[in-house]
Amino acid sequence: MILVSVGSSDDGFDRVVRIVDELKGEGKIKDRVVAQTGYGSYKPKNVEECFGFTSWEEINRLNKEAGCVISHGGIGSILTSLQYSTPFIAVPRLKRLGEHTNDHQVDTVKVLESQGKVLVAMDKNSMLQCIQRVESGWKPKTTRSSSGVVKDIMRFLDR
Template sequence: MIFVTVGSQKFQFNRLLKEIDKLVEEKRITEEVFAQTGYSDYEPENYKYKNFLDRDEFSDVMSRCDKVITHGGTGAIIGAVKQGKKVIAVPRLKDFGEHVDDHQLQIIGEFEKMNFIKSVNEIEQLDSVISNIINCEFNQYESNTQFIIESIENFVNIQNFN
């Protein structure tokens, strides 16, 4: 199953939702698709969707999917990568009224450089990336939370000796 999540910021992402709808209609995507469409006003005709999911609904859909198509939000990307999902990220772009600037290009670019995801900067590439992502091997996400905690503890201990 493919889970499409476009976040909860007050911006539409109709361009992505329409492309997926077209690919499903053309049978270029044949697996089940479910989307969390947020503030988008496009209503998909060929796959199930809900504007917003509560935490439990989101977790349930995420646990059942093997692929995630998302915007360039760090939370959405990291959440899916942590769960070992194949992630395709499409940046929201200012020119389409999807965000205030194009910072998601840089975010997605960095995640791709680290080999955590595949990016789709041109919506016409989505079909090809979906078709080929099953063959991609990604790096496993490793949390650095413990390192950060130890660094803070070391800093505090050094300050206590001064």
């Protein structure tokens, strides 16, 4: 199962949902897709399950079950997937598209990509390449110490 998550921002993130929906409709994604669409206006036609929002516990459960998570470049979403060693495809929100006030997500995901912790998709073609890498067995690089750091950060954020 592929989990698509746009996070909890007041702004929608239709770009990532639309890309995955199109790839699913073209038959390029075979796995079941569950999409959290948030406040977005785009209504997927090809994914199997969609919802606007759910509980943190449900997002954690879906992260554990997913073979891959496709999401914005927010650190909370990334850390959750790293905690479970779930392959993560980051699609950073872009300032030039009005998706964010700056491009800090681009900077964040590029660093994590260089460390082998996430894959980065900027458009439909690179998304397909990332999905194919995950299907070929790509896994995020994790270490015992980084797993502990992720858990510490998650505990801190839960306060």
